[in-house]
Structures are given as C-alpha cells and as structure tokens.
Amino acid sequence: MTYLLDYKGQFIESLILILIYVVLRLVSNKIINSVGKKFAYPRVRINMLSKIINSVLFYLFAGIILFIWGVDQNQIVYYTTSLLAIIGIAFFAQWSIISNITSTVIIYFSHPVKVGDIISVLDKDYHISGKIIDISIFFLTIKTVENEEITMPSNIFMQKMIKKDRSSDKKLK
Incomplete structure (x- = not known):
C-alpha cells in the first residue's frame, strides 16, 4: 500500500496524460475526417494520414510517460539510437526497400x-x-x-x- 502512495503523483500524471492522449487522438481523427470530406480526399488517404498522426501522438505521449516515471534519459537515447541504427542498416542493406518506400510516397501524393x-x-x-x-x-x-x-x-x-x-x-x- 505504501508503494502506491509513493507513486501517487506519477499515477495521477499518467492518467491525466492518457486522458489528454485519448482526447487529442479523437479530435485529430475528427479534424482529419472533416477536412478529408471537405476536400473529397479518398478514404484510403484519410486513413493513412490518421495512422501516421496517431503513431506520432502515441510515441510522443509514451516518451512523456517514460519521463514521468523517471526512466533515465540516457537509456531512452541509447535505445532509440540503437533502434534507428538497426533500421538504418536494414534499409541501406536493401536499396530497393528505400526505393519502394520513396516511390510509394511519390505515387500516393503526386501521381495522377x-x-x-x-x-x-x-x-x-x-x-x-x-x-x-x-x-x-x-x-x-x-x-x-x-x-x-x-x-x-x-x-x-x-x-x-x-x-x-x-x-x-x-x-x-
């Protein structure tokens, strides 16, 4: 029981942050959908943009929660740079992967x-x-x-x- 009392502040901050995350996610999805309908964007593009925005919000809020709980910033930096290095090696090992991703972005946003x-x-x-x-x-x-x-x-x-x-x-x- 004393364990819970020791971390009461972090629990409350985390719950508030999760609530803010859920509200921001709902609001951003509503805005994306209304703008998509207003400009008659295809449903596929609206869904893709929603996924991207939701992913950015998730990682942003997950990082903030890690800071609230006192995870060492150096550990987060080491983990992030290690993950990016692995992804970078995988991408540069296969140029066709980068080429396909880049081509998809061009097709998606610029191709007729x-x-x-x-x-x-x-x-x-x-x-x-x-x-x-x-x-x-x-x-x-x-x-x-x-x-x-x-x-x-x-x-x-x-x-x-x-x-x-x-x-x-x-x-x-």
Missing part, C-alpha cells in the same frame, strides 16, 4: 492515379490493365478484367508509362 482508377501499364513484355485496388508501402495491387490480382513493386510502377482510363469503371466492378 489513385485507388479505384483503371489503368494500363504500357510495357513491351507484359501489358497489364486493371483497377488499382491498393497502394501499400511496397506494392500496388491491380485487379485485372480476368479478376486476377497483380502486385507490382512501387519503384517498378514509377518507371513504367501508365495510361489512365478516363471512362467509367463499369468493366471491372
């Missing part, structure tokens, strides 16, 4: 195609036509007229000429 568009990938060896059904971190998924799902690495997609079908997508529903 989006999820739901009907496209044709103009390639001399493999002609692919279909509807984009997903854009993930490493791949695009295209559903063909034959109801096949084809995944294409994002960096390869960026290197190909793409023809966007402006007609209705009744063919592939």
